[in-house]
Amino acid sequence: MTDHAFFTPEERTLLLQLYKELKGKSPDWKPGDYRQVRRHLAASFARQLPSRDVFGFNPVVKDLQTALVAVDEIGLRRASVIGLLMHNVVASHALTLEDVQREYGDEVGAIVKGLIQIRRLYDKNPTIESENFRNLLLSFAEDMRVILIMIADRVNVMRQIRDTEHDEARQKVSAEASYLYAPLAHKLGLYAIKSELEDLSLKYTQPDVYYAIREKLNQTKASRDAYIDKFIAPVQQKLDEAGLKCHIKGRTKSIHSIYQKMKKQRCAFEGVYDLFAIRIIIDAPAEKEKQACWTAYSIVTDMYRPNPNRLRDWLSVPKSNGYESLHITVMGPEGKWVEVQIRTERMDEIAERGLAAHWRYKGVKSETEIDGWLNSVRETLENSDSTGAEAMDQFKMDLYEDEVFVFTPKGDLFKLPKGATVLDFAFTIHTKLGFACVGGKVNGKNASIRQVLKSGDQVEILSSSTQTPKQDWLKFVVTSRAKTKIRQALKELAAKQHAYAREEIERKFKNRKIELEEPLMMKLIKRMGFKVITDFYQKVADGELDSNYVIDKYLEAKQQEEQRTEPGSRSAGQFNLEQVQGGEADDRDVLVIDQNLKGIKYELAKCCHPIYGDDIFGFVSVSKGIKIHRTDCPNAPSMRQKYGYRIVKARWSGKSQGNSYPISLRVVGHDDIGIVTNMTSVINKEDNVMLRNIKIDAHDGLFQGNLTVLVEDTSKLDALIKKLRTIKGVKTVSRI
Numbered sequence: 001m002t003d004h005a006f007f008t009p010e011e012r013t014l015l016l017q018l019y020k021e022l023k024g025k026s027p028d029w030k031p032g033d034y035r036q037v038r039r040h041l042a043a044s045f046a047r048q049l050p051s052r053d054v055f056g057f058n059p060v061v062k063d064l065q066t067a068l069v070a071v072d073e074i075g076l077r078r079a080s081v082i083g084l085l086m087h088n089v090v091a092s093h094a095l096t097l098e099d100v101q102r103e104y105g106d107e108v109g110a111i112v113k114g115l116i117q118i119r120r121l122y123d124k125n126p127t128i129e130s131e132n133f134r135n136l137l138l139s140f141a142e143d144m145r146v147i148l149i150m151i152a153d154r155v156n157v158m159r160q161i162r163d164t165e166h167d168e169a170r171q172k173v174s175a176e177a178s179y180l181y182a183p184l185a186h187k188l189g190l191y192a193i194k195s196e197l198e199d200l201s202l203k204y205t206q207p208d209v210y211y212a213i214r215e216k217l218n219q220t221k222a223s224r225d226a227y228i229d230k231f232i233a234p235v236q237q238k239l240d241e242a243g244l245k246c247h248i249k250g251r252t253k254s255i256h257s258i259y260q261k262m263k264k265q266r267c268a269f270e271g272v273y274d275l276f277a278i279r280i281i282i283d284a285p286a287e288k289e290k291q292a293c294w295t296a297y298s299i300v301t302d303m304y305r306p307n308p309n310r311l312r313d314w315l316s317v318p319k320s321n322g323y324e325s326l327h328i329t330v331m332g333p334e335g336k337w338v339e340v341q342i343r344t345e346r347m348d349e350i351a352e353r354g355l356a357a358h359w360r361y362k363g364v365k366s367e368t369e370i371d372g373w374l375n376s377v378r379e380t381l382e383n384s385d386s387t388g389a390e391a392m393d394q395f396k397m398d399l400y401e402d403e404v405f406v407f408t409p410k411g412d413l414f415k416l417p418k419g420a421t422v423l424d425f426a427f428t429i430h431t432k433l434g435f436a437c438v439g440g441k442v443n444g445k446n447a448s449i450r451q452v453l454k455s456g457d458q459v460e461i462l463s464s465s466t467q468t469p470k471q472d473w474l475k476f477v478v479t480s481r482a483k484t485k486i487r488q489a490l491k492e493l494a495a496k497q498h499a500y501a502r503e504e505i506e507r508k509f510k511n512r513k514i515e516l517e518e519p520l521m522m523k524l525i526k527r528m529g530f531k532v533i534t535d536f537y538q539k540v541a542d543g544e545l546d547s548n549y550v551i552d553k554y555l556e557a558k559q560q561e562e563q564r565t566e567p568g569s570r571s572a573g574q575f576n577l578e579q580v581q582g583g584e585a586d587d588r589d590v591l592v593i594d595q596n597l598k599g600i601k602y603e604l605a606k607c608c609h610p611i612y613g614d615d616i617f618g619f620v621s622v623s624k625g626i627k628i629h630r631t632d633c634p635n636a637p638s639m640r641q642k643y644g645y646r647i648v649k650a651r652w653s654g655k656s657q658g659n660s661y662p663i664s665l666r667v668v669g670h671d672d673i674g675i676v677t678n679m680t681s682v683i684n685k686e687d688n689v690m691l692r693n694i695k696i697d698a699h700d701g702l703f704q705g706n707l708t709v710l711v712e713d714t715s716k717l718d719a720l721i722k723k724l725r726t727i728k729g730v731k732t733v734s735r736i
Contacts, residue, residue: 011058018064025071028078036103037085044094054126054169055161059088062156070152073193075353079104080145083111091116114146126169127176127644140184147184154181155193158200174204175644189321192352198256205641213255216269224252224276231278231332238299244292245283252276274329277339281348289344290315293326296342304330307337317405320415322350404455416453419478423449426461427482434485436463450476469493497541498534505540505547512551517558524550524557592653593618593626601625602650604661608633609736611661613714618648626650660710662692663717664736667705670729671698678727679707686720688712706736 007015023034041060052058067084070076082104089095090112101109121128121136128136140147154177161170178201185194203210228250236248253261253275261272280300284292293315300306310329318324325343332338343351403415406425414428422442426449427434440447441460453459469489477483509516522533530536539545590612591602602618608630610616615631619639628650629636640647669675676696683691693708711717717735724733 007058007060011061015061015064018061018068022064022067022071022081025068026078026081029082030078033078033082033104037082040086040089040095044089044092054166055157055164057157057160062153062160063088065160066149066153066156069156070149073155073353074148074152074190076145076148076152079107080111080149083108083115083145084149087112087115087119091119110143111145111149114143115149118146118150125172127172128180144188147188151181151185151188151190151193155197158197158204161204170204171640172644174201175640177201178205178641179644187321189319189323189350190353195254195256199254201641202256202259205637209259210255213258213269217252217255217258217275220275225250227333227336228276228278231338235278235280235300235303238303239280239296242295242299244296246280246296248278248280250276250278273337274339277341279341279343279348282342282344284344286346289346292344293342297326297328300330300340300342301328304332304338306330310339317413317415319403323347325351404453404457406453406455406457406459409458409460417478420453421449421476421478422447422451422453422459422461423473424477424479424482425453425459426463427477427485428479429461431485433461433463434482435469435489436465436467438462438464438467449473494534494538498537501537501540501547505550508547508551514551514555516554520557520561521554524554527557528553590653590659591616591628591650593648593650603627605629605633607635609661609663611663611711611714611717612652612659613717614652616650616652618650619643620646620648660688660690660712663709663711665707665709665721665724666732666734666736667703667707667724667730668732669703669727670731671701671703672729675703675727675729676705679705679724679730682723682727683707683709683720686716686723689716689720 019038053062063085067081070080070084086095086100086104086108090097090100095103097109097113100112118136118140140150154173157173158177161173164170177197182194182197182201185191185197199210232248232250236246239246239248258269258272258275261274262269265271280296282289282292282296307329310327312325312327314323314325314327324347325341327339327341329337329339404418404420406414406416406420408414408429414425416424416428420428422440423434423437425440426437437449439449439462440451441462442451442453442457444458469486471490473486474483477486506516525533525536528536530539536545540547540550593602602625604610605619605627610628610630610633616628617631617636618626618628621627626648629639633639667679676694680691680694683689688711690710691707692710694705696703696705698704709720711720721733721735724730
């Protein structure tokens with residue numbers, strides 16, 4: 001099998017062009033790397049042609065395109081690029097991981113291993129299934145460069161899928177770019193990439209919104225440019241007179257950020273005042289960077305009145321991703337607020353390409369704050385028993401959180417997410433101190449463990465050896481470290497209590513010389529209303545359930561069991577059969593959720609009222625199990641964009657089992673006194689259809705009615721709607 005069968009003529013031309021371009025941009029590759037990589041790639045698709053993805057992309061071409069994004073826009077170097085190109089070679093078994101490590105080094109081998117782990121998670125779908133999120137995040141936490149390569153890959157894919165025919169796959173990939181890869185880029189300081197991913201995601205998932213805002217921006221471009229020039233000219237003159245070498249540029253905010261402001265402020269495009277920001281970029285030596293920035297700040301605020309509540313100083317204390325800048329908002333000409341960002345050339349490069357671009361691959365081995373963040377992610381995930389959706393929620397919150405800066409009494413600086421409490425701070429210093437924390441002193445004044453900290457606070461932790469972790473601590477701590485450690489401690493404490501409760505019950509059984517039969521005990525626990533056995537033992541441990549009462553109930557259950565097995569009595573099989581025949585049908589297996597799972601707890605969403613036969617999907621809620629929505633639910637686009645990782649597949653199973661579902665219909669027609677009678681008559685004649693509610697409003701010779709009916713499935717609903725439409729005077733019948 002040759003590569004001719006796999007590459008189209010256009011792809012062969014593009015392949016050589018991309019390879020040549022990459023070769024010219026990778027000066028740090030070792031002698032022989034290019035020849036070796038090319039030979040291994042050729043061996044790979046000669047041995048086993050790699051499969052194309054759902055969009056039909058050639059994987060070799062796609063990897064080369066991704067490599068150029070990684071080099072040009074993120075700054076990745078030899079190990080990352082070769083690892084990216086080699087992972088498909090290893091996946092096709094043309095080389096082993098040991099071969100890669102021997103030929104290219106351990107760093108390349110580690111990256112290949114991480115990428116293969118992630119590719120396996122993406123094997124069957126263009127996006128990650130919810131149950132695989134924990135594994136994905138663990139793979140990310142192993143090596144910074146694996147995250148960066150996957151971000152570069154998603155940028156490349158988003159640029160290529162504009163004209164694809166696979167709209168559903170494009171929607172899913174775009175939603176994942178918005179809720180996973182854009183926040184990751186934000187955390188790592190890749191602000192240009194973050195904005196591009198968000199804009200492209202909005203373009204594909206909500207094209208009407210995207211193009212409407214883009215059109216408005218185009219219409220106002222001339223006046224906006226004129227205003228920017230009017231603002232910049234006098235500032236540039238003053239900075240030149242002060243001897244500062246700099247250039248100034250105006251940058252329009254991204255379409256996605258404008259849309260978010262419109263939603264947050266509940267206003268139209270015209271109501272968003274800060275559509276752009278002015279950026280002053282100073283050329284200054286490292287030792288004079290801060291001085292130059294503060295000089296520029298002084299000049300700007302002397303010319304335009306600043307808003308004191310909008311000063312952001314990331315010069316004195318940079319963000320944890322390395323971002324350094326001064327942000328101020330001033331009142332510009334014509335009484336308009338203008339955001340001004342002041343930074344040096346070095347700071348601007350890090351702001352555009354991220355601190356990650358200057359990390360380890362340049363030979364820097366020192367621990368960075370990003371390393372610390374990755375370590376905390378790994379620790380949290382490895383010690384967590386939360387679901388994929390819960391893990392992703394906490395992870396995403398950590399990505400977007402603003403930071404506050406607090407100090408110990410000795411002056412040590414700690415960075416915490418906005419909203420962090422005294423208790424969070426105690427856990428940040430040390431786990432044992434968190435468990436023993438009873439309060440603190442903030443700026444010399446006594447404070448409770450719940451007190452929220454502000455930037456600049458000096459905090460001293462007060463502790464007690466008798467303090468123990470409490471369940472309600474989880475309600476107010478915000479750091480993932482504190483949440484993880486508290487959950488671990490509570491879990492261990494509960495396990496000890498459950499063991500003690502079990503021992504107590506077993507001891508009392510022995511004291512009363514009663515043999516404990518485990519199967520019968522399990523039945524009793526379920527009959528007492530406990531879905532989880534640990535809940536039962538917790539009640540015993542808390543003293544809410546007396547062990548003697550449990551034993552009495554056990555003896556009653558045992559006596560009933562013995563009576564059932566006496567001659568002439570009904571068997572358990574007969575009893576269960578009669579129960580099933582005489583009772584309501586069990587509707588738990590009407591739905592099949594995710595990977596052919598049945599019997600999972602779910603609720604039908606009230607926003608769209610799905611019924612048997614509708615096209616549906618599941619949404620994993622935080623506390624109420626899985627909510628089932630129609631695919632055309634009005635809330636579906638928002639859920640897919642913001643919480644795509646919580647979406648699970650769902651379908652109806654077999655045939656409808658006689659369950660009835662409430663459905664609302666809107667009927668519009670001519671106002672006729674007999675029309676309501678005709679509608680109710682049609683409904684009453686339908687088998688297994690029941691009218692629950694009807695409300696009619698008449699105006700100007702027309703009526704509009706809302707009907708609520710109980711139906712079994714979509715076929716019955718469609719038949720009913722069809723018959724209602726035949727009634728004389730009825731104009732339209734539609735499902736709400």
